[in-house]
Amino acid sequence: MDVDGANVGVGTAGPGAQERAAGFVSITEPGIGPPSQKKSRTPFMPTPRKRPVRPIVPVSSPAWTKRPEDFHMKPLSDSTMTNVAGRMSPQKTPVHTPVAGPRVVRAAVTPDGPHTAARHAKAPSMRATRPATSLSLSRPVPPQPATSLAASRTDGPVPQERPASPALSPMPPIRPVDMVHPSQAMSPARTVRAKVTEGIIPNRHRNHEARATPKPRVERRAGSPLRRIPRPPLPDSRIDILSLQHQVSDSSFVLEQDDTQATDAVQVHVRLRPTHPNEECAWVTPSGSASLMLDPSISETKMQPNLGMPFYFDHVHTGSSNANVYATLARPLVHSALHGYNALIFAYGQTASGKTFTLSGDDDGREPGMIPRAVNDLFQGICQGSAQREYLIRVSYLEIWNEIVRDLLEPTNQPHVRDDRRRGANAVLVAPLHEEVVTSPAGVFKLLARGEANRHMGATDWNERSSRSHTCFKITIESWDREPSAMRPYRVSELSLIDLAGSERHSTHTSQRRTEGGNINKSLLSLGKVIFALSEKNVGHVPYRDSKLTRILQNSLSGRARIAVVCTLNPSPAMVEESLGTLNFARRIKHVRVRASINEFEGDMSALDESHALLARYREEMGTLRAQVARLEAHKSRESQPLTVEALQSRLDELGALILPGGQAPPESEVSHPISPTKQRGFTFDDPLPVVQEKLHAALQKIQRLERQLAARLSLPMSASNEKDERIQYLLQRIQELETVCEAQTVDAPQAIREDVELEWLERVEAAEAATRKREAFLAEISAECARLRRANEALVRLAHAQTSSMVTQLAERQDAPRAPPVLSIFAPRLRPATVLGTQRAQAAPDISIDDESSGRLSSSDIDDLLLDAE
Numbered sequence: 001m002d003v004d005g006a007n008v009g010v011g012t013a014g015p016g017a018q019e020r021a022a023g024f025v026s027i028t029e030p031g032i033g034p035p036s037q038k039k040s041r042t043p044f045m046p047t048p049r050k051r052p053v054r055p056i057v058p059v060s061s062p063a064w065t066k067r068p069e070d071f072h073m074k075p076l077s078d079s080t081m082t083n084v085a086g087r088m089s090p091q092k093t094p095v096h097t098p099v100a101g102p103r104v105v106r107a108a109v110t111p112d113g114p115h116t117a118a119r120h121a122k123a124p125s126m127r128a129t130r131p132a133t134s135l136s137l138s139r140p141v142p143p144q145p146a147t148s149l150a151a152s153r154t155d156g157p158v159p160q161e162r163p164a165s166p167a168l169s170p171m172p173p174i175r176p177v178d179m180v181h182p183s184q185a186m187s188p189a190r191t192v193r194a195k196v197t198e199g200i201i202p203n204r205h206r207n208h209e210a211r212a213t214p215k216p217r218v219e220r221r222a223g224s225p226l227r228r229i230p231r232p233p234l235p236d237s238r239i240d241i242l243s244l245q246h247q248v249s250d251s252s253f254v255l256e257q258d259d260t261q262a263t264d265a266v267q268v269h270v271r272l273r274p275t276h277p278n279e280e281c282a283w284v285t286p287s288g289s290a291s292l293m294l295d296p297s298i299s300e301t302k303m304q305p306n307l308g309m310p311f312y313f314d315h316v317h318t319g320s321s322n323a324n325v326y327a328t329l330a331r332p333l334v335h336s337a338l339h340g341y342n343a344l345i346f347a348y349g350q351t352a353s354g355k356t357f358t359l360s361g362d363d364d365g366r367e368p369g370m371i372p373r374a375v376n377d378l379f380q381g382i383c384q385g386s387a388q389r390e391y392l393i394r395v396s397y398l399e400i401w402n403e404i405v406r407d408l409l410e411p412t413n414q415p416h417v418r419d420d421r422r423r424g425a426n427a428v429l430v431a432p433l434h435e436e437v438v439t440s441p442a443g444v445f446k447l448l449a450r451g452e453a454n455r456h457m458g459a460t461d462w463n464e465r466s467s468r469s470h471t472c473f474k475i476t477i478e479s480w481d482r483e484p485s486a487m488r489p490y491r492v493s494e495l496s497l498i499d500l501a502g503s504e505r506h507s508t509h510t511s512q513r514r515t516e517g518g519n520i521n522k523s524l525l526s527l528g529k530v531i532f533a534l535s536e537k538n539v540g541h542v543p544y545r546d547s548k549l550t551r552i553l554q555n556s557l558s559g560r561a562r563i564a565v566v567c568t569l570n571p572s573p574a575m576v577e578e579s580l581g582t583l584n585f586a587r588r589i590k591h592v593r594v595r596a597s598i599n600e601f602e603g604d605m606s607a608l609d610e611s612h613a614l615l616a617r618y619r620e621e622m623g624t625l626r627a628q629v630a631r632l633e634a635h636k637s638r639e640s641q642p643l644t645v646e647a648l649q650s651r652l653d654e655l656g657a658l659i660l661p662g663g664q665a666p667p668e669s670e671v672s673h674p675i676s677p678t679k680q681r682g683f684t685f686d687d688p689l690p691v692v693q694e695k696l697h698a699a700l701q702k703i704q705r706l707e708r709q710l711a712a713r714l715s716l717p718m719s720a721s722n723e724k725d726e727r728i729q730y731l732l733q734r735i736q737e738l739e740t741v742c743e744a745q746t747v748d749a750p751q752a753i754r755e756d757v758e759l760e761w762l763e764r765v766e767a768a769e770a771a772t773r774k775r776e777a778f779l780a781e782i783s784a785e786c787a788r789l790r791r792a793n794e795a796l797v798r799l800a801h802a803q804t805s806s807m808v809t810q811l812a813e814r815q816d817a818p819r820a821p822p823v824l825s826i827f828a829p830r831l832r833p834a835t836v837l838g839t840q841r842a843q844a845a846p847d848i849s850i851d852d853e854s855s856g857r858l859s860s861s862d863i864d865d866l867l868l869d870a871e
């Protein structure tokens with residue numbers, strides 16, 4: 001599109017009329033080389049228009065540049081976009097009269113951004129599109145052209161690095177927030193003028209309208225004359241739980257029965273961030289995947305000895321796949337954690353070198369990092385583990401920002417680091433810290449997302465989303481035998497995953513960023529000192545107390561945890577100094593000695609503080625609750641009981657749900673597909689090639705052995721084989737026949753069978769009822785007789801007592817006392833000696849009993865008489 005008299009043409013390769021109509025964005029081709037840095041900073045002052053032009057539609061995409069040497073498009077960062085928008089000063093921009101017809105965006109951009117367009121415009125031969133700064137003049141219309149731009153961005157050439165920043169400038173996602181909206185960019189006066197011109201409001205109302213139109217919010221940056229268009233905040237968290245779950249659910253974790261393979265030596269891997277198109281790489285990997293060295297062309301220019309020598313580590317990664325890094329570095333530590341060892345995994349490196357990418361993954365969840373993979377494997381491990389064990393998993397998430405420890409799951413907490421003498425000499429404790437019990441990977445991802453939303457991130461010169469704090473995501477695993485016994489071993493282990501903030505050389509950003517950068521550098525320096533002290537042959541004083549970071553790492557670095565470190569490098573030649581610093585750190589930490597052991601306690605839980613034996617405490621509480629429920633149910637008459645039982649039962653269920661039984665498949669919702677047989681046999685495609693080859697070799701050997709065994713087996717003679725087949729045939733036929741008979745019986749005769757059975761059972765029931773009745777009558781008779789006898793017995797005892805006492809009285813009064821009356825003499829042999837005092841001379845009465853008149857025992861009628869007498 002020509003802009004008459006505007007003198008802002010900046011390129012010669014603008015799109016033709018057809019492209020314009022289709023709404024393509026023109027990428028300008030500078031006719032001269034890139035302007036100097038100084039000149040490029042000159043604010044762009046568009047020349048006033050001379051005659052109306054068509055309105056211009058805003059673009060909902062980042063700005064694009066095109067280098068003379070490669071003609072690639074490159075997205076600018078959000079901050080650049082903001083600057084671009086900020087340069088659209090209303091005072092300097094003419095108003096365009098709207099004209100009907102297709103609205104086309106013309107984003108004219110030069111290698112240094114749109115503001116250099118003015119400089120290029122001075123070349124009279126170059127006339128092309130209006131620079132992007134004029135976008136603010138357009139009326140808001142649906143941004144159709146942006147669609148084609150977005151499409152061209154994904155299909156087109158890979159974006160390149162921003163020349164202004166030596167670090168990687170990641171491609172900002174296409175978001176509607178990048179759209180330059182006129183109402184945001186124009187002053188009220190200009191907005192009103194535009195409306196008057198367009199006939200939306202009459203001229204006489206313009207003053208009133210101007211007062212009513214709100215002013216755009218303008219944010220001024222220190223030292224910058226540019227205005228900034230406010231943009232909606234970034235989404236709370238960059239974790240998309242669903243896609244993350246989907247990506248990591250295809251885990252190929254196979255739990256080893258023991259942990260003998262794992263080593264105590266610190267595992268150090270180096271990861272070189274892949275270069276972008278047209279970005280140079282300062283490093284080469286000369287032999288295999290365990291070493292890297294500075295490119296000879298670069299090392300020669302440096303005046304330092306030994307710079308051309310290779311660095312050797314446990315592994316050097318160069319690609320973008322997190323799966324490989326995870327499988328070789330972190331997975332063994334997840335194993336260790338499941339077997340009761342403390343484990344520490346952390347990423348160290350300068351800013352924008354890929355630490356967060358390695359630990360958390362990329363923004364769109366296509367490359368999940370170590371944390372989500374470890375979480376998934378942990379739960380897989382529990383499912384594959386022994387059915388004898390039960391587990392309790394809890395997580396915490398904290399950050400150290402400006403030397404302040406913050407609880408990311410409960411930001412109102414104010415945690416402090418303090419010594420924990422109960423757990424040993426170098427043990428530290430962070431409290432109060434929110435810990436949450438989790439039962440599934442999805443639960444952990446939700447907590448991660450919650451923590452991410454509270455985390456300090458910010459844009460710096462080097463990284464769009466730079467971690468401004470060190471974060472520590474800790475998973476605590478408690479387990480013991482499910483069967484209660486006095487000496488069941490109790491294991492508590494911690495898996496800590498730490499994303500350190502990156503070291504920064506300098507920052508041109510706000511004072512807050514500078515303070516953050518200073519604190520980050522300081523704490524990384526103390527970490528370096530601690531590692532240096534620990535790597536010395538004779539470990540002396542270790543300055544753990546120099547920073548919060550080293551204090552928090554004290555537990556693990558003092559030798560009680562298995563450690564794996566991934567040191568990330570920025571491949572840029574401009575960052576060689578920082579990369580060398582990182583490699584020196586990597587070399588140093590390799591010499592740190594670790595003596596990790598399984599954290600196991602037997603029987604006596606007092607060695608563990610309360611926060612460390614949650615599983616035991618929960619089980620204890622469940623035992624108490626069960627006893628209470630049983631007691632309440634035994635006393636059903638209480639009125640409040642149903643409610644109480646319900647409350648206790650719900651607490652019981654709640655606690656029970658938190659404890660994970662080992663060796664059980666995860667709930668349906670958690671599994672997207674069953675584990676493939678290859679995975680079950682230990683073949684994982686995440687494994688590095690040598691490991692897969694080794695496993696394959698072992699499997700081939702096993703196959704050969706089995707084949708040999710098969711060949712050596714005695715084969716049956718032909719006749720025997722025939723006989724066997726015939727026998728099988730016969731049996732199959734028989735089975736079939738029997739099945740047919742059974743089917744016929746169940747189908748044809750159900751009614752008859754039912755009647756017979758009913759009749760038979762009716763008779764049996766009647767007989768049983770009659771017997772019961774008879775027994776009940778007999779029982780009633782017996783109990784009536786018993787009652788009668790009891791009464792008679794009581795009467796007799798009373799009578800005997802009365803007679804005895806009268807006899808004793810008479811004896812005391814007279815020597816010739818009369819003999820005992822007949823009743824007493826009858827019962828005398830049955831009375832206790834005290835009762836028959838003075839009756840020794842009486843004739844011994846014969847043994848009497850009920851219904852035995854011949855034997856002289858007391859008959860039924862005697863008893864009745866006796867009872868009458870007594871009454």
Ligand SMILES: Nc1ncnc2c1ncn2[C@@H]1O[C@H](COP(=O)(O)OP(=O)(O)OP(=O)(O)O)[C@@H](O)[C@H]1O
Nearest residue numbers: 170320351352353354355356357463466467501502
């Ligand atoms: N191996 C890799 N493959 C592809 N892209 C990568 C890789 N490593 C890093 N990146 C990209 O580089 C950019 C910076 O990475 P990241 O944010 O992880 O750096 P960082 O070291 O955590 O930085 P900071 O310390 O500032 O937080 C991101 O956009 C990320 O997607």
